[in-house]
Amino acid sequence: MEPDAQPAPPPFARLAGHPLRWRLLRELACSDRRVRELAALAGQPQNLVSYHLAQLRAGGLVTARRSSYDGRDSYYRLDLERCALSLAAAGTAVHPGLRLGPAPAPPAEGGSRQRAALFLCTGNSARSQVAEALARDRSGGRVQAFSAGSRPKPIHPHAVRVMAERGISLVEQRPKHLSALAGRRFDYVITLCDRVREVCPEFPGHPGYLHWSIPDPAAAGGAGEDA
Secondary structure (H helix, E strand, C coil): CCCCCCCCCCCHHHHCCCEEEHHHHHHHHEEEEEEEEHHHHHHHCCCHHHHHHHHHHHHEEEEECCCCCCCCCEEECCCCHHHHHHCCCCCHHHHHCCCCCCCCCCHHHHCCCCEEEEEECCCCCHHHHHHHHHHHHCCCEEEEEEEECCCCCCCCCHHHHHHHHHHCCCCCCCCEEHHHHHCCCCCHHHEECCCHHHHHHCCCCEEEEEEECCHHHHHHCCCCCCC
């Protein structure tokens, strides 16, 4: 008698189970990256990294886009929503009771030191201002948040309105040039657009540099780029 055919492993298990692909997923969970940066972090040839990135893209776990700075480079990004759905499907494929549980509660406020984070975009008028306010509000005091821009301009009224609808005021915040914070120490410096990443200065203390490229919300309203 022929043995029963066994179902193939779910896509997430097949894709993430490869050591290099798992490393790439872990790196992209922290920051958008260019292929040469991923190759350097993984210590692997660029053509091999490109091959495995193509596998992750074909599986829908990773996306790629052209840099909005000059259009020549491509940035790779982890699709968190697709990963979450694929991971949940992998669990239930083993047993229906293996569902994703709620995220663990953050540590108690006294359990770790306060972290300093700087959010940068070009205009410091929407993306970085919103990120600063959200980090301060949602961290319960665990994150000391700041924001700045390479070409500051007034805070966009839509950003003020949207945050006010969520109970967070931007009225007291002011745009500032990134040079105003150049000598300050941060645990993390997070660039939110490709343009500002290219001109981001070195900050003292060797902070962690992360890149989360977020589309310009002001451009959607016809106000142009660089918010």
